Amino acid sequence: MASGTLKDTPYSFTSRFENGTGTNPEELLAAAHAGCFTMALSGQLGAAGLKADILETTCVITIDKTDGGFAITESHLTLKAKVPGASKEAFDKATAAAKSGCPVSKLFNTTITLDAELT
DSSP states (O other): OOOOTTTTOOBOSHHHHSSOSSBOHHHHHHHHHHHHHHHHHHHHHHHTTOOOSEEEEEEEEEEEEETTEEEEEEEEEEEEEEOTTOOHHHHHHHHHHHHHHSHHHHHOOSEEEEEEEEO
């Protein structure tokens, strides 16, 4: 289902490798990964009987030139979470399951890293 949200979003080569305006594929992938991970984490926490007050996730996609051309070599997630009543163990279990289980993580054939902070 298309929402049309990105219909008029500037998208160009210069926004990818230079200082152009607009978005690029890596930025869109980072947004998708951060959003998907956060939704999966919310589901994992809910299944554990926990409800988050705050889940703030950002993602940085790394693209490098390799022997075969350019490749996405890493997706790094950073999470700041406030989950009342969550133990470190329950939080770590939920974040690990969300990291490996979200559909976007499954799509990537790359290293996925996560820094998760429970406040």
